[in-house]
Amino acid sequence: MSILVFAEHDNSTLKAETLKTVAAAQAIGQDITILVAGYNCQSVVDAAAKVNGVSKVLAADNAAYEHQLAENISLLVVELAADYEHIIATALTTGKNFMPRVAALLDVTQISDIIGVESSDTFIRPIYAGNAIATVQSLDSKKVITVRSTGFDAVATDGNAEVVVLNIVTDAGNSSHVSDELTKSERPDLGAASVIISGGRGMQNGDNFKLLDGIADKLGAAIGASRAAVDAGFVPNDMQVGQTGKIVAPDLYIAVGISGAIQHLVGMKDSKIIVAINKDPEAPIFQVADYGIVADLFDALPELEAKL
Amino acid sequence: MKVLVPIKRVIDYNVKVRVKPDNSNVDLANVKMAINPFCEIAVEEAVRLKEAGIATEVIAVSIGDKSCQEQLRTALALGADRAIQIETSETLDSLNIAKLLQKIVEEEQPQLVILGKQAIDSDNNQTGQMLGALTGMPQGTFASEVKIEGDKVNVTREVDGGLQTLALNMPAIVTTDLRLNEPRYASLPNIMKAKRKPLDVKNAADFGIDLSPRTKLLKVTPPAERQAGIVVETIDELVEKLKNEAKVIS
Numbered sequence: 001m002s003i004l005v006f007a008e009h010d011n012s013t014l015k016a017e018t019l020k021t022v023a024a025a026q027a028i029g030q031d032i033t034i035l036v037a038g039y040n041c042q043s044v045v046d047a048a049a050k051v052n053g054v055s056k057v058l059a060a061d062n063a064a065y066e067h068q069l070a071e072n073i074s075l076l077v078v079e080l081a082a083d084y085e086h087i088i089a090t091a092l093t094t095g096k097n098f099m100p101r102v103a104a105l106l107d108v109t110q111i112s113d114i115i116g117v118e119s120s121d122t123f124i125r126p127i128y129a130g131n132a133i134a135t136v137q138s139l140d141s142k143k144v145i146t147v148r149s150t151g152f153d154a155v156a157t158d159g160n161a162e163v164v165v166l167n168i169v170t171d172a173g174n175s176s177h178v179s180d181e182l183t184k185s186e187r188p189d190l191g192a193a194s195v196i197i198s199g200g201r202g203m204q205n206g207d208n209f210k211l212l213d214g215i216a217d218k219l220g221a222a223i224g225a226s227r228a229a230v231d232a233g234f235v236p237n238d239m240q241v242g243q244t245g246k247i248v249a250p251d252l253y254i255a256v257g258i259s260g261a262i263q264h265l266v267g268m269k270d271s272k273i274i275v276a277i278n279k280d281p282e283a284p285i286f287q288v289a290d291y292g293i294v295a296d297l298f299d300a301l302p303e304l305e306a307k308l
Numbered sequence: 309m310k311v312l313v314p315i316k317r318v319i320d321y322n323v324k325v326r327v328k329p330d331n332s333n334v335d336l337a338n339v340k341m342a343i344n345p346f347c348e349i350a351v352e353e354a355v356r357l358k359e360a361g362i363a364t365e366v367i368a369v370s371i372g373d374k375s376c377q378e379q380l381r382t383a384l385a386l387g388a389d390r391a392i393q394i395e396t397s398e399t400l401d402s403l404n405i406a407k408l409l410q411k412i413v414e415e416e417q418p419q420l421v422i423l424g425k426q427a428i429d430s431d432n433n434q435t436g437q438m439l440g441a442l443t444g445m446p447q448g449t450f451a452s453e454v455k456i457e458g459d460k461v462n463v464t465r466e467v468d469g470g471l472q473t474l475a476l477n478m479p480a481i482v483t484t485d486l487r488l489n490e491p492r493y494a495s496l497p498n499i500m501k502a503k504r505k506p507l508d509v510k511n512a513a514d515f516g517i518d519l520s521p522r523t524k525l526l527k528v529t530p531p532a533e534r535q536a537g538i539v540v541e542t543i544d545e546l547v548e549k550l551k552n553e554a555k556v557i558s
Binding site: 010067069070071074092093094096097098099100101102103104105107108109110111112113122125126127128129130131132133134135136137138139140172174175176177178179180181182183191195219227230231236237238243244246251252262263269272273274275281286287288289290291292293294295300303304307308 | 319321324325327334401402403404406425426428429430431432433434435436437438439440441442444445446447449450452462465466467468469470471472473474475476477485486487521522523524525526527528529530531534536537538539540541542543544546547549550554556557
């Protein structure tokens with residue numbers, strides 16, 4: 001049973017989530033191939049070759065794949081699909097974008113965002129914003145799957161896979177990249193961080209998010225936000241944790257001034273330890289927090305920073 | 309330019325769903341239903357394009373039993389010109405939904421199809437992309453800004469590291485993210501007017517598509533409950549617990 005795993009990367013670094021997606025692939029079967037599609041992405045190919053449990057790396061290095069446009073990538077994956085029974089990508093924005101196109105071109109449906117594998121055709125995935133867990137069997141001949149990386153543990157990176165350079169170029173020619181506006185940060189990626197501190201509406205404004213910086217520095221944490229904080233314009237949307245933002249499961253999640261709406265909880269309730277700092281003792285966040293402190297965040301944050 | 313907006317009837321986003329005791333599915337009996345929030349944003353965007361003089365006609369379409377006419381009427385009250393219901397009592401997989409929508413696209417020839425990025429019940433995030441593949445149209449998913457420039461549409465997308473802008477040749481597919489716009493409320497006069505707007509009913513079986521299921525739902529269970537922990541009195545106590553009890557910081 002052959003499995004094709006799509007590597008998530010930014011043309012220079014293989015994203016840590018791919019290591020978790022490979023773990024999901026291993027739960028399904030053996031004979032795993034990674035596809036690296038990008039432009040000037042040799043460093044990603046090298047990193048992919050070291051991923052444990054992978055036998056082959058397919059490298060498609062071409063300008064047509066630089067921005068991983070769904071139209072071009074989906075055609076490439078479909079070209080390769082004949083040799084694989086399972087086609088798997090991480091449920092990050094790139095994978096979510098092109099994989100359903102792959103599925104439709106192959107005339108199969110997709111199983112999105114799996115958090116568990118029961119067998120090679122049966123998968124576990126959350127529905128209704130994580131308020132129910134469905135066990136779903138795919139009846140299609142090929143399985144097109146996206147993986148929620150927080151459901152799996154990363155595989156190690158001391159492997160040695162064979163690299164095969166692909167000479168296929170698939171360019172649909174109906175879309176083009178205009179510009180990127182990426183948030184620059186020295187902090188760890190939200191998806192990969194072992195500690196996350198998030199602010200909500202209680203932070204009151206964007207400037208007050210600076211109160212989280214010192215604590216994040218001391219803990220090596222990433223900084224997240226609730227939708228309320230993003231909608232109010234305090235911070236950019238790529239910091240949003242929740243149903244429509246990022247799903248995270250760090251060792252420690254500190255929620256500051258976040259009430260704990262369903263849509264936020266779905267994004268972080270699989271964290272190992274949850275700490276809530278909120279002045280409202282009735283806030284729903286306290287129902288999931290391992291440790292809560294009822295306090296004004298403007299008093300609590302400086303004190304916490306000083307005592308870490 | 310015609311704009312097609314597929315919408316879905318789903319459980320209201322404020323409702324806490326309950327799993328049925330026999331674990332066959334969630335219990336939707338007597339639960340408040342509404343238009344999927346992302347679809348509402350799609351309708352709003354289409355209506356704004358019409359108000360800006362760019363779109364000439366906005367067509368809302370929904371697939372389901374008679375009850376989804378309620379959401380189509382909502383879309384009409386928000387400013388859509390006419391509606392199409394594709395009648396079926398089956399629960400369809402997203403590929404089959406996309407195939408039905410493809411037929412409507414062939415009939416109506418819209419320049420733009422605007423969908424929500426995901427339905428808050430199945431959380432699939434697939435239909436728009438699948439429709440793109442089936443029609444050969446390019447796609448701008450997770451859109452936070454849509455600008456028509458000649459025969460192209462520039463779509464700014466919410467991606468993991470920030471924002472990305474793409475230029476798509478029209479006809480094209482756009483799927484909406486939450487920050488694309490803030491949907492308006494339907495006024496009472498508009499709700500009354502919507503009752504007289506055309507709503508065509510077509511039968512899913514008449515399209516000649518094999519709609520047999522692609523997936524089988526074996527079981528639905530409630531998620532593992534998280535137990536509430538303890539409330540500490542001081543920051544000192546919190547730091548001490550995190551270091552020595554939870555051992556998540558050193």
